[in-house]
Amino acid sequence: MTVQTALVLGANTIITQSNCSVAFSTTDQLIFGQQLGLIWLPLDEHRKAACSPAYLHEPKDWAQLDDNNNPNVWQLDLTKLFDTQAVVSLQLIAYVYHDPSLNLPAIELNNICLTLNNGAIKYDFTAxxxxxxxxxxLEIYRxxxxxxxxxxGESxxxxxxxxxxxxGISLDTRPPDTHALIQAAQQQQRTQPNNESRPPRHVQPGETWTxxxxxxxxxxxxxxxxxxxSAAMIGIRQQGQPDREAQxxxxxxxxxxxxxxxxxPLPSYLPLAQRxxxxxxxxxxxxxFPLSGLSSQLQxxxxxxxGLTGFGDDIRYMQFTAPIQPGSSGSPLLLPTGEVVGMVTSSLVHEHAQNMNYAVKFQLLSALLASAGIGLGDLSDSPHTKVPPLTTPQLSKQSRSALWLVGCQG
Known part of the structure; x- marks a missing residue:
């Protein structure tokens, strides 16, 4: 017979199994995955996010749902998480979904009852x-x-x-309906001809683009x-520099x-991320240089x-929120250190998907450079590789001389 440990606020107890099950219920008549969301947030020794969280709409290999249609029971692999991600603690956050575009009464979080390992541990949270x-x-630690x-009970x-x-992390708290709409848009995108299969671009002689x-x-x-x-001629332009032809x-x-x-030789260049x-x-x-027909100034x-993947979980790409426009293709994604972590390639156009933009990851860019005989070792002497985190104005000032407007003619 299992003896149940009932926790009160602030109390702690041992979890005897590292493969741990956690079940949830509520007396609020709110439904997990519809009105209520859950986040498993791993933290490092500095109480910052150690890796990306697990959500109801995005489980992880260390945090799996028993049933996606009944998202009330999780299976946690604590050893896998703590041993591979430099995790010091794992916090469980419950929250209510809110969509400001919908005229709905405000939902409040009042009560969450959770049980670990089939009832061995129980905790009733009441706001x-x-x-x-x-x-x-809840917090789990070793x-x-x-x-x-x-x-x-920090509310x-x-x-x-x-x-x-x-x-220090952006949390995805959009309602499930929004995720469903975005996934539908991504599915529609995946059914369209992709880069590898679409026919070459047909351009008129003399047609230009940037x-x-x-x-x-x-x-x-x-x-x-x-x-x-399909460009017959490629040129690059930068304010204060002579125009150059490129091959x-x-x-x-x-x-x-x-x-x-x-x-x-070019006046400046950017370092790719190394790890x-x-x-x-x-x-x-x-x-x-977006919308260069309106302005040729660097934006x-x-x-x-x-997100760490692209359309359909394509691992070649990452997702980012910085606004982009036509002409932004080829722009670098810069970390606060000045390193290039990706290159802007595309955007998902959908009424429910604002700023869902995609960039090819630096690992693929490194592989392309290696294929051309340009190794990362050749870039290690870049003046930007060993700097403390920069403010956006500092980053812009340091990097702008490496950015060029590309002009193509068919």
């Missing part, structure tokens, strides 16, 4: 004030080789905004395949990437990395 929108209800859990009437600021490129060493620049596709060195339709070369890490939620800055926008 102690009105209008609660989110609450941290002490002296044992996993333990602590009952928490907020402002939703998850305060949590985002504290842990994009963006950034220098990666004194003679080479990276841009998108679709920017230089295609290597292009890859699969990653929508291309290397172009100029004959005269793979979970950058979900990381602030990024883009610099490029700077800022956002964050909002």
């Amino acid at each position: 102690n004030e009105r209008h609660i929108k989110a609450a941290i209800v 002490r002296n080789g044992q996993f333990k859990c602590r009952a928490l 907020s009437t402002q939703g998850l905004a305060s949590v985002e600021h504290r842990v 994009g963006t490129a950034f220098a990666i060493d004194p003679y080479h620049l990276l841009t998108c395949y679709h920017v230089i596709e 295609v060195v290597l292009s890859d339709i699969g990653s929508d990437s291309a290397i172009i070369r100029v004959s005269e 793979c890490s979970d950058n979900l939620g990381e602030t990024i800055t883009t610099l490029g 700077v926008t800022q956002g964050c990395i909002s």
Whole structure:
């Protein structure tokens, strides 16, 4: 017979099984996945996000749902999470969904009952004030080789905004209906001809178009395949510099990437990121030449990395929120260190999908450079590789001389 441990606020107890089950219920007549959301948020020793969280709409290999149609029971692999992600603690956050575009009565979080390992541990969270929108209800940590859990009750009437600021990550709290609409749009996109299978672009003689490129060493620049596709002539332009003609060195339709070369040395270039890490939620800055017919000035926008894959979980790409426009293709995604973590390629156009933009990851850009005989070792002397995090104005000032407007003519 299993003895049940009932936790009170602030109390802790040992979790005897690292493969842990967690079940939820509520007396509020609210339904998980419809009105109520859950986030498993891993934290590092500095109480910052250690890796991307697990959501009801986005489980992880260490946090799986028993049944997607009944998202009330989770299976956690604590050993896998803590041993591979430098995790010190795992917080469970319950929150109510809110869509400001819908005229719905406000939903409040009042009660959450959770049980671990088939009832061995039980905790009833009850909000102690009105209008609660989110609450941290449980924390799991490891002490002296044992996993333990602590009952928490840190609540907020402002939703998850305060949590985002504290842990330094952007949390995806959109309602499930929004995710369903976006997934439908992505599915429709996947049924369209993709880059690898679509016919070549047909252009009229003399037709012109523009994009963006950034220098990666004194003679080479990276841009998108679709920017230089079918171009009979390619030129690059930068304010204060002479126009230059460029030649295609290597292009890859699969990653929508291309290397172009100029004959005269370029004044500045950007370093590619050197290591793979979970950058979900990381602030990024883009610099490029969108809508160059309206202005040929360099434009700077800022956002964050909002997803680690592209359409249909395509691992070649990442998703980001910085606003982009036609002409932004080929713009670098810059980390606060000045390193290029991706290159802007496309955007998902859908009424329910604002700022769902995509960039090819730096790993593929590195592979393309290696195929052209341009190794990362050749770039290690870049003046930007070892700097502390920069402000957006500092990043713009440091990087702008490596950005070029690409002009193509058919």
